[in-house]
Amino acid sequence: MDQSTSGTTTPRVRHRKRSSEVPAEAVKSNGVQLLVNDQNKYRSMWTRIQSSLWMVLGLACALYLGHLYIWAMVVVIQIFMARELFNLLRRANEDRRLPGFWLLDWHFFFTALLFVYGRILSQQLVYTGASDKLFYKLTSVFVKYQMVICYFLYIAGFVWFILSLKKKMYKYQFGQYAWTHMILIVVFTQSSFTVANIFEGLFWFLLPAALIAVNDVAAYFFGFFFGKTPLIKLSPKKTWEGFIGASVATVISAFLLANVLGRYQWLTCPRKGLTTGWLRCDPDPLFKPEIYSLQDWVPQWFPWKEFSVLRVQWHALCLGLFASIIAPFGGFFASGFKRAFKIKDFGDSIPGHGGITDRMDCQMVMAIFAYIYHQSFVVPQSYSVEMILDQILGNLNFEEQQALYMKLGQIFHERQWYIQE
């Protein structure tokens, strides 16, 4: 199943994400060659830096525009990533004999899109409050029957798949079906968690993403100057020195970045509802600075007597730790996958970096962790009776409030019954 290999007969040592313009003689059989001594490294580094700058600029622009635009950006990235991955293991020969089979992939993509974002949309609609507009009514009907609609769309795709099974092509078709499911799971889990994070506050999207980028860049530079011992057979260009140096750099920058990012309300306020305007909110206790005094520790001449730490910086340390130690395994997985199926890059959309999936492989693991961390450790600390009471009174209409009250009463009643037994 090769798609985009260069068809060389040299051993399987491929350089991670090397620009496709670099000629094949730069490939060495000994994987431990220091990058500093490579001839074409400067040209490839320049291409990489250029495309990196464009990506960072694009991201900054989207950030400035706001939550909804970032959501749109995530969806666009998803579509391109899915397209790359759908095309990856497709065989042109078989595909000619199955016209319209590729439509099935996009049908499932659309169904998954509707399901995943329908849930997020429904949560946001709760905050937007009731309104009489037709659009709102339509959306709330959709939200109510979302599960059924998505289920029937899926079943339609399932039936379509079965009816399109062609003799002698069964194995290929089943393989493609499984592959489609795996792609959609991978792409949509992480993007739905990313979008959920965005609505909790841009901080929780920006910080993890920045940490992955910092880790990548730091690992590259540490490996460039100090790299000697190879880290893992899967990625021969990675070294232990790069790994450890990058870990330290990432954890420190996590601590500092959280402080910088935590000062902007645009980044820290959660977005309730689908508006795009300016955000004002009561800053979460996480983002209130706490002063630590250094008076007893440092000599008199030291100019800083105290420093303020946002509570969120301690959380950022955990995020940084994960980003440096576990998230790189996403990259190893992608490398192993490319070796297994003998492909060089997932695509070639981004010059110097390969395809979009190449850029997003570590981000995906991180996005999921950031969401789960946020839901488990950050959110429960900020819950209080007041907050929930406000939510109930502000977001539910009278019948819903009564329904909630009755359900709560029922649950308590059952509990009391079991206590007495």
Added chain:
Amino acid sequence: MQKDHNTGGPPGPTGRIRHRKRSSEVSFDASKENGGHLLVDDQNKYKSMWIRLYSSLWMIGGFALIIYMGHLYICAMIVIIQIFMAKELFNLLRKAHEDRRLPGFRLLNWHFFFTVMLFVYGRILSQRLVNTVTSDKFLYQLVSSFIKYHMVTCYFLYIAGFMWFILTLKKKMYKYQFGQYAWTHMILIVVFTQSSFTVANIFEGIFWFLLPASLIVINDIAAYIVGFFFGRTPLIKLSPKKTWEGFIGASIITMISAFMLANFMGRFQWLTCPRKDLSAGWLHCDPGPLFKPETMSLPGWVPPWLPWRDFSIFPVQWHALWLGLFASIIAPFGGFFASGFKRAFKIKDFGDSIPGHGGITDRMDCQMVMAVFAYIYHQSFVVPQSLSVEMILEQILTNLSFEEQQDLYVRLGQIFQERLYGLS
């Protein structure tokens, strides 16, 4: 993906037409080239039919016993079926040759199985677990902290498996290992989606588990019998023994029996009451408007000599009609999928646990599609759900402590009182 020959006997020079779920003892000369042959004229049909009947009776007997014993035992039965199904499927595409060079790789499959089990059943049973242990303060603390950190625990277990997988990648085995990894994920998704929905249905009332399952069985048997006597036109190339006559006849029979079975089952509180905790005792509850009989009288144009003027119908019987429709039209596609899959990978049966039927997956293929539909139907049309109420309720129950929840309840009650007084 690799091929595997699960049963004995060489693939004959005859075409690929295999008899659906034929007992492995039947010799291959019984395979016919022409798929349109009526089963009535088949030589060895009686022996295979007797074996199938025998094992079916045992399965039904065991099933009835478990239904009698209760919700927890049914869940246990489902979990056991799951484990066997996963074992069958894990073994299916494994290549013995490669497996010898990867010791301990099988453990990875079971690690992921355990992680998913913890995740899925943790979500479903969390509320009921809380209700069960409220009597003991220490256990309650343990259970609520488990629920609170449930997602993180499962996530870290998954990540541990993920890292383990990457660290065990061996040169020249990459493709096989990635294939196995993807296969494991697909199996776990298929097995756990349907079983988790089944368990969720059980706790809503055994009725919502028993009715869909029975409808699939009835559809299967009716299709077999109608095809036996009247089947002529083949239905689909994937399953050459299936006929249009069998399909349509079975649909009608399934819908009629759905209507009547719902009436019969709806009379038993054991089947219709939801189970709110993990106990095993007797159940009493208010059955709800769905299970209260409504009298309907026949319209005026029916001739007066007909003895029955009114008959009582449970509203749930109308829901049952929809379940019956789905069971007869869409659920068989689960069977077609399984047939296509077996052809694609050139296997005869998924396993051989059940004599006459093949493996457990062979029995469960249509059930799986039906279980998912039954749950989604129930959540969307039977139980009036309000997403926002559910969301906030979940927030309350998972994030506030016991005392805080009570506090919230009291204050909410006060606010309602004030509103009432304010209005008057």
